[in-house]
Amino acid sequence: MKDSAFDHRPAGEPPELQRSLSNRHIQLIAIGGAIGTGLFMGSGKTISLAGPSIIFVYMIIGFMLFFVMRAMGELLLSNLNYKSFIDFSADLLGPMAGYFMGWTYWFCWIVTGIADVIAISGYTQFWFPNVPLWLPALGCVALLLSLNLITVKMFGELEFWFAMIKIVAICALVCTGLYMVVTAYQSPVGHTASLGNLWNDGGMFPHGVMGFFAGFQIAVFAFVGIELAGTTAAETKNPERNLPRAINSIPLRIIMFYVFALIAILAVTPWRDVVADKSPFVELFMLAGLPAAAGIINFVVLTSAASSANSGVFSTSRMLYGLALEGDAPGKFKHLSRRAVPSNGLIFSCICLLAGALVIYLIPNLMEAFTLITTVSATLFMFVWSMILLSYLAYRKNRAHLHLASRYKMPGGKVMVWVCLTFFAFILVLLALEDDTRQALYVVPGWFVLLALAYRSIVRNKQRIALRACKADL
Template identity: 35%
Template sequence: MTSQDTLSKEGGQPDEPGKPQPDGPSGDHLRAGLKNRHLSMIAIGGVIGAGLFVGSASGIRAAGPAILISYALVGVMVVLVMRMLGEMAAAHPASGSFSEYADRALGRWAGFSIGWLYWFFWVVVLAVEATAGAVILEGWIPAVPQWAWALIVMVVLTGTNLVSVGSFGEFEFWFAGVKVVAIAAFIAIGLLAAFGLLPGSDNPGAGFAHLTDTGGFFPEGYGAILTGVLMVVFSFMGSEIVTLAAGESPDPQRAVTRATNSVIWRIAVFYLGSILVVLLLLPWNDPAITEDGSYVAALESIGIPHAGQIMNVVVLTAVLSCLNSGLYTASRMAFSLGRRGDAPGAFARTDGRGVPRAAILASVLFGFVAVFFNYRWPDTVFAFLLNSSGAVALFVWLVICCTQLRMRGITEREAPERLVVRMWLFPWLTRATIGMIVFVLVYMVFDDAAREQVLLSLLVAGVVVTIAVVRERARARRAPRTR
């Protein structure tokens, strides 16, 4: 049996790229309900998380203008990881993406472990984003309590995911569109103001001066670059969503290839471009960056009225987008785990529209529970959930790298024609990326602010891996008796 045969049977994906199977009588197949425009916008908007809007201020405060190097380093790492994932996803489109590839290349324990950890990460994100959105909405309509707003947001987006995958894609198309337009407008207007070309701007138009006029480009020292890396690395999580979504498109191979090839300019423009504009408009240590948020402070320095409310709309859109994508991603990973026997069988069943209802409802149920924990025990139970899922992004990227080292050989032996996307300088860049990720994880252990997060994440990962190994050994012991 070839690797593609295995992925097809376990993941419910087509035997030929670009030809998804229709629902069979068993109701265990996803449908190709995502259009090319949906996937294009998911690919573009997937790299623009809410963390970019609300988390960049802390990175700027910690590293000054050198935060640009931090973003660039993480961006390079993400580009390399996405290239590896793109190689595997273009050759073997699958609803479980890297979890299914790890299952095939590294063993059942690896696919089980990384699949459940990734699911755990996203259901915790659901609670975080629902709360963040509720805070903004309560500020606009205080008559509705915050917990009610969180409930409303979760219910609405659960409904869109339950209707059909096309409904998810349509909502995400518009959510991502707002983010893309907002960032593009911010960069264009900001650059004009920074160089004194924006009529009526309140900004002095200092050009590149603010990059060095307040303590130099490295005001907090060279070590602050690594501190900045730890602060910004998690805002990049979500780039890989398009490889899961591609499995529900008419031409998954083409969708993955386009998304992989465009990830460089997406990160360069949306992350590096927008942060550069903030640093051009304001000195890095301007108190407004911390007090109001980097993007709001930058807009106010230009003289744009109601900058705070404008950014609240954009941030709310980013939050809703992250919620929508998070629920979709968690449910598809649960679906894939169910198909492989690593989760309840109900997760692998779909309704008449090809929607895995049980997988969606189970994911959102955990999200609701996490929201309750956030309101009832924010500093204990929810803090544990948050910290124990914090380093999962790095674990996922590490597994993708290790999997690609093995999957390249498997694909070259069994279906070399499927290698339409290839990792650059294989295997050297793959190994270098593994080294980069391991270095970041080790550095986190020695960083006071990140130590608890990485240790708790390692603890949870250790528990999940132990369960996976025990299950495999129990299955192996039962195998001779069931033949």
């Protein structure tokens, strides 16, 4: 019997992805993607490496990724049959590009999700130190799977509230920092809160140009997931209005959530006093006389990790659905539930999360594994962002009439595409300079070799099927 609450198609017609995400959902999904766990936990290390110049690092990365998002927005709106960026990459660059894009993006989020699930287990230990690590990981994946199986709107609601928690925490930090600066707060060790702390100790670039460049290596991880709005395109109500709104607000979000937060931290705590392996958010609230800060920030970071894992579960299932439609993944992933959710893809991705979590749990040096995982993830995400830009170049060359008719043109056009691609190449060079991040660059080519071998097998299988169909017709 057909469920009329979720299924509005004629009887016998297969289900399709439904446009159930409103502007409220899309805006907060985009915000959640732009605010990574790296801001809460990784900003201490970036400040110790780059000093106050880290503010410029985040602004530059945010500026570049804004153009990637604008290119993605113009492409998605040029043809509303595109369900995500996997579709336009396959259409504009060829089926092999779509295959590599889809599976790489799936792997990006599986790798990121594994790290998030393990992180959630670690954060849970703060309150429940005697609970075995595998239990919170299992509970988190089971909860995300069950909620995402209900409807796509449930994913939107989860991301809305996860993002709200992050926004409230950052706004609280900025307001607390502003109050401490205005009142010239004196810390227990004699430091006075002042904007002068940004430049009074060695200037804005205390470690020189190399220190400034070192900040890029870690800061880029914080922006992983900024393209999430592109995976929701097929399930967005009124995409012509809601996608541009979400993308256009990115510069404001970068300033509000990254730049203002870092200014507040550096104004209250001189950069030399920021501890690399501690969250500067916790330290600022502790200075403000809020001893519960550690528990509060632990909760915020836990929800931030849960938000990232939730995004991963959502996006990987949609990637598998798109790949299956093209014949690049097993046909079972084409199945949609009565509620128009790719349930088989969701279940498979969650099983992969748990299997990967088990592998990482068995690695003796957990932090070393995390560094490797996050670097692999960020490198592969840069591949995805680069493919979006290359798709845009092909679109401008082969679909010039669509560009002329577009009401949402990418500013800077082809010039900014090449600027962004050069920037990503520069980041890869920086990753190769450090021992811990260089190891990940050795792993990434192996993934592409594996994909290439699998693609050859898929092409041969498609050719055999086509040959059988021809013989049957004869």
